[in-house]
Amino acid sequence: SDIISSINIRKFIQYHFKKKAFTTISLWPVKNVEEYGVVDLQPDGRILKFVEKPAREEAPSNLINAGAYCQEIEVLDYIKEGEFVSMEMEIFPKIIEEGKPFYGFTFDGFWIDVGRHASYIEVTKILLRKKSLRYLIGESTIYGTLKESTVGDECIIGENSILKACIIYNRTKIGKNVCMENCIVADNCEIGDGVILKNVVIGEGEKIDKNCKIENKKIWTKPIPEGYPRKQIGNPLST
Known part of the structure; x- marks a missing residue:
């Protein structure tokens, strides 16, 4: 993972079962919502939708996907064998669209995205x-x-x-x-x-x-390997 955080995994799992959720994800507040996907969170903790990199004034909240997931085993039914998928972009929207209970778990402490x-x-x-x-x-x-x-x-x-x-x-x-x-x-x-x-x-x-x-x-003057899944670094800059 490229996340370091203070999330309490035991409490996270307990919350998932308490809510009888299909999927529960960790959430963290940020100031720069325009750099992330934020959630539309209901008072009871249920997530209605994701909004990808919204303008600050249009963001439904300041809570982002913090990278920890607790899910029922049936989530594997959404993933075809041998295929790379994005949970955030492909699977989660389907789960929400089908009306399955999808919840967010907030926590205190710290959260750092070391993928940057x-x-x-x-x-x-x-x-x-x-x-x-x-x-x-x-x-x-x-x-x-x-x-x-x-x-x-x-x-x-x-x-x-x-x-x-x-x-x-x-x-x-x-x-x-x-x-x-x-x-x-x-x-x-x-x-x-x-x-x-x-x-x-x-x-x-x-x-x-x-x-x-x-x-x-x-x-980085070398080419990105052919077939590399979800390449995110863009074109290399060389000097």
């Missing part, structure tokens, strides 16, 4: 702080400075390089005098000397030439 680059970095920083760690390193060689960052295995970080709020996967080489902030770098990448990166996401196996300065980019 900024939130992925933010939750990493939160977890480091909770563990009282300034950084987390695998079996790698670090000559530079790390701040609120994680580095996987078999990486090399060059002299005088500074990484702030970065996530570095495995087998990546970062040169000397590099400055990186709010970046995610996948496996087997090479970043040359003197590079400056800010708010950059780099896909597997990419190479950044020395002395480049790049901000606010996704770098």
